[in-house]
Amino acid sequence: MTSGTLLLAKAHYPVTTLGPGTRAGIWTQGCTLHCHGCLSRDTWDADPARAVPVEAVLGWLASLPGPVDGITISGGEPFQQPEALAALVRGIRAWRDGLDHETIALDILVYSGYVYSRLTRSGESREILDMCDAVITGPYVDRLNPGGRQSQGGSLLWRGSANQRVVPLSALGRERYGALADIGKTGEGTGPQVQVSVDEGPEGRRVYYIGIPRRGDMEHLTSRLYRAGVRSGDVSWRP
Template sequence: MQLSLSRVHFPITTLGPGRRLGIWFQGCSIRCPGCISADTWGPGHRRIALHQLIADLQPWLSEADGITISGGEPFDQFDALFQLLTELRRLSPADILVYSGYSLEQLQPQLHKANGLIDALISDPYQQQRSQSMALRGSDNQRLSVLTNLGHERLASYERPLLPTDKALDLMFDDDGSIWMAGIPQRDDLLRLRDLLEDQGHQLQLSAHTSRRR
């Protein structure tokens, strides 16, 4: 079993409670306008065997308070996602939060099969024109579904409006010098950052699908 992987990182602190292991799938068929993860839309060139990915994650699993899986669209690779969730549940007591751009209704067959493996799900497509006032969500149409007792314990409290402390991003550096961010930026934050850096003589190449609102 292989999956198309964008990246993994530990720790992240902006996509759920505690120090979390972040796993980003590569490839998305939904492609919401305004998505901040447009670099994960294409199929990518990094395919990794599931057993190798699990081995790579092993050192972090004992330290992670939680695991957040995003993309890309994880449910576009559901067989691989299911096997990954099964192994993560076997190896770690951490809560598992999954992001998807599919609606909760569309995901019912997959959620039935993965019963007990996903503690909480944030579903529905990002809608750039909608307000952004809820925790862990890019737009207010997106829904948080708590699916297990562990999910209620760890993630049910995120059914609330944004707090000032939620407005944070994790900044990551790849080996090639690339910089990327994890979290839920406020609308147009990346454009404002680009403009600020350009005013100071720097260049920022955005991988997000962005367009300035007038």
């Protein structure tokens, strides 16, 4: 894998559930962490046949109609493609530098299943972090997800489980993510948010759920849809 190509699982706009404002979402493909309860098992396997040029992803970003308040990169595990991730983030920053800064403040947020201390021990990862505005780190731990309808606590907002850490990395990151930087805090009065995307492809229609649901929410949704006569096929959150 060269720095010019990215194993891409999906790109979507608009995303309103993984960071502040209206965002572009980029999901990488390939993850060996295999967190129990992961909702994105479909991104675990790396398929080199689905590699795309980083320039194509940057071209897609530049073609978006707006508004774009930020870019969210998730996976998969983005940091398992460090050269491609660095090229992508570097390209996003170059594109951002050409925008009208008086009207647009666009942040770069990256999700990683690695803990922050591990990322900072790698020179490649540190270089990427230096180019980002915020990172959300740590493996998904199912028992530390607040749970479904029975949960009485606050929402973790853009985190899947309470162990995950929000780390602002720039002045813009501190402005937008600083209030969530304490991993013990939850978003008071803010419930989990999930949006639905329907894509038509050569394999037929696929429904994507984008966001951070509470533990048990997806099974509850599947049950509700089944009772309404909607049958789901393979789903990414089941083994």
